[in-house]
Amino acid sequence: MKRTTALLIALIAAATAHHGGAAPYENVYTSGHADLGVAYEEEEGGMHFHYHFGSDAVINGSPLGGDGGEYDIGDATTYVAPDTKLFININPSVNNMLGLGASGGDLWYLPQTQNPALPFLGLATEDLDAGDWNGGITFTLNSVTGPGQFSLWSNGTFGEFNFEFSTQNPGGTVGGDNAVTLPIGTHSHYNWGFTAAGIYEVSITVSGNHKDFGLVSDTQTVTFGVETTPVPEPATYGAAVGLALLGFLIARRRKLAAA
Amino acid sequence: MKPLLLLAAVAAFLVPASARAYSVVTDVHVDLGSITYSAANGLGGRVHTDTVNYKPSEVLIYDGPAGSTQITRPSASQWDFLGVPAGGTLYYWPQSNIADRTYAGFEAQSIPSGTFASYQPADSRVPSAAQWLRIELVDVRFFDLSGEPGEASFSLWTVSGVGQAPTVWMASSDGISAEDSFFVTEGGHSHTNWGFSKAGYYQLDFRYSGYLQGSNTFVQSDVITYHLGVEYMPAAIPEPGALWLLGLAAVVLLSCPRFFSPKTQPVKQ
Numbered sequence: 001m002k003r004t005t006a007l008l009i010a011l012i013a014a015a016t017a018h019h020g021g022a023a024p025y026e027n028v029y030t031s032g033h034a035d036l037g038v039a040y041e042e043e044e045g046g047m048h049f050h051y052h053f054g055s056d057a058v059i060n061g062s063p064l065g066g067d068g069g070e071y072d073i074g075d076a077t078t079y080v081a082p083d084t085k086l087f088i089n090i091n092p093s094v095n096n097m098l099g100l101g102a103s104g105g106d107l108w109y110l111p112q113t114q115n116p117a118l119p120f121l122g123l124a125t126e127d128l129d130a131g132d133w134n135g136g137i138t139f140t141l142n143s144v145t146g147p148g149q150f151s152l153w154s155n156g157t158f159g160e161f162n163f164e165f166s167t168q169n170p171g172g173t174v175g176g177d178n179a180v181t182l183p184i185g186t187h188s189h190y191n192w193g194f195t196a197a198g199i200y201e202v203s204i205t206v207s208g209n210h211k212d213f214g215l216v217s218d219t220q221t222v223t224f225g226v227e228t229t230p231v232p233e234p235a236t237y238g239a240a241v242g243l244a245l246l247g248f249l250i251a252r253r254r255k256l257a258a259a
Numbered sequence: 260m261k262p263l264l265l266l267a268a269v270a271a272f273l274v275p276a277s278a279r280a281y282s283v284v285t286d287v288h289v290d291l292g293s294i295t296y297s298a299a300n301g302l303g304g305r306v307h308t309d310t311v312n313y314k315p316s317e318v319l320i321y322d323g324p325a326g327s328t329q330i331t332r333p334s335a336s337q338w339d340f341l342g343v344p345a346g347g348t349l350y351y352w353p354q355s356n357i358a359d360r361t362y363a364g365f366e367a368q369s370i371p372s373g374t375f376a377s378y379q380p381a382d383s384r385v386p387s388a389a390q391w392l393r394i395e396l397v398d399v400r401f402f403d404l405s406g407e408p409g410e411a412s413f414s415l416w417t418v419s420g421v422g423q424a425p426t427v428w429m430a431s432s433d434g435i436s437a438e439d440s441f442f443v444t445e446g447g448h449s450h451t452n453w454g455f456s457k458a459g460y461y462q463l464d465f466r467y468s469g470y471l472q473g474s475n476t477f478v479q480s481d482v483i484t485y486h487l488g489v490e491y492m493p494a495a496i497p498e499p500g501a502l503w504l505l506g507l508a509a510v511v512l513l514s515c516p517r518f519f520s521p522k523t524q525p526v527k528q
Contacts, residue, residue: 032446032447033368033446033447033448054368054446054447054448055368055372055446056372056390056444056445056446056447063372063446065372065373066372068446086421088421090421090422094422107421109420109421111419111420112354112355112420112450113354113417113419113420113449113450113451114443114444114447114448114449115386115387116386116387116389116444116447117386117387120447120448126309153420154355154356155354155355155418155419155420156353156355156418157330157351157353157354157418157452158330158333158338158418158425159418159419159422159423159425161422162355182356183358185287185288185309185310186287186288186309186356186362187288187309187356188355188356188362189355189356189450191420191421193420
């Protein structure tokens, strides 16, 4: 009787945890194409900033296949592997924008050009209809929590650095404002740079001027794991303990039945 | 609408209907090399914008007006492949998405996943094994601002995010060989810089190839001609009928055995 009660509690704990929202560590994106995209859903809260993964995107070790998939930004982590690290020393100005010392330093970066072994992450407005908007969609960097500096830049034709975001020197970015505006119905690729290993929480706001609804926006926190991935939150440890207890009890019941 | 486009639209009605019927894609994101595959039709190509698909034979991919695509070639010898002397004018389409510029790339996102085999091409520019589709430059034809055939260089390159030497994928300035190839993965998508040594009308012939998953069978597309306007719109682009003849001529020309042996072999995973 006591065992049955314990079994029920364990089952309930596991089931309850399963119904909670997914957390970034549950979906780790390690390679393939994805965009951080913007959709507008009138019936479902308006502006929606989300991950749009391609069919070749690898999540938790397997390609998604099919038509790819859409994930809430809080449900996935983009992984930046150790072999993306390079010692960079371009010139003091570029080094400063990257958040490196005046004489350069180590930079982990996801490239603007496709390398199938790495995440190929862009920004997109492809889900939107140009007829609904005045002007484009602006992506603004709000804040970054992490062990180092973060920057986002595109490549000039001869290899120049065109910074859109920089935690080190926002005033030196293309618009001087840590913001980049894309036209409706397009996408764009960038380089994503980090100056130290660890977890980065990058808060980005997307905003635009909708013809019917005026200024609309959405803010999300994008999680990057540089050489690491986030660990489960304490609440989720509870679920893990519940599952372990369940497994133990099942094993114990089988043993008792066999005896 | 740009004045030049209006002019072109007006001019379009002044020439015979059979010769002028082409669409123009400009100033937007366009996957010029959108690679398709079906078991029935094999590998093929289309021109894919975010809203429309075109047959390559029916569309001019254009960037202009005059003066808007020009940049000065840096002096370093690593840029010699462009076919433009140091300090000379290069016409280019950017690798990055810039407002009011044509942003041309390649994609194979419509191919059902698991169609193509993973392999490591025998090519030092390709970083790792993947389900690669090869985009091979077969020929370049150039027509100057008066519509006359002429000589000009076409090139395709990428620059890394951190200021290293360019990776040159295609350059007609030193002749065209199997090395003049770019690669995109099944389900993938990629952008490059496009360089032209002169303003005018370019016809680029591409051929797509890969290895089918399971059988490792080598498959390739027909030669597909793309029409590019560099600060210039021709009065006409060849009709499909004329293209078919060009294609036939290309097949005859290429019917020597070396073109049919794969340059690279798939690696079993």
